[in-house]
Ligand SMILES: O=C(O)CCC(=O)C(=O)O
């Protein structure tokens with residue numbers, strides 16, 4: 001998973017501006033990243049008359065997240081138009097989410113996805129999520145070259161672990177509420 005995450009980051013960096021020295025940024029910014037795995041078992045309510053949220057709408061705090069979901073399904077991502085779209089399980093396929101750290105580092109050249117999990121059937125659902133993050137003490141600050149000439153800088157520099165703490169303290173009981181995004185934490189031009 002670590003290797004895969006690193007490869008994904010490398011490919012994403014390559015897709016930024018032409019002429020950007022992606023190798024340099026990989027080495028200087030992303031090399032000390034680390035990952036952690038969350039194993040999730042969703043136990044449905046006994047009687048499920050309607051769809052219920054197993055995990056409310058949120059963005060991941062990571063740079064990228066790799067998700068495996070079992071055949072039950074239920075993962076949904078919000079489109080730009082604000083519509084929920086099903087991410088149907090597909091054999092031998094993993095889902096990759098961009099997370100907030102990469103959104104901030106790239107000055108929103110990459111966008112963190114809003115997603116949630118819906119429980120549609122009265123059966124257990126199982127998933128694995130591998131979060132690939134910057135090291136805790138890293139100061140996240142988009143390089144000028146990544147912001148690009150003529151573009152406004154969207155984020156102030158911030159320490160990775162400070163954002164994690166901010167999310168932990170704001171999320172208790174209100175995971176899906178707006179107002180707790182990386183823009184709320186470190187945005188300049190809100
Ligand atoms: O269970 C899933 O499919 C997704 C889990 C997720 O989005 C998360 O843990 O952040």
Ligand SMILES: [Fe+2]
Nearest residue numbers: 058059060115
């Ligand atoms: Fe997530």
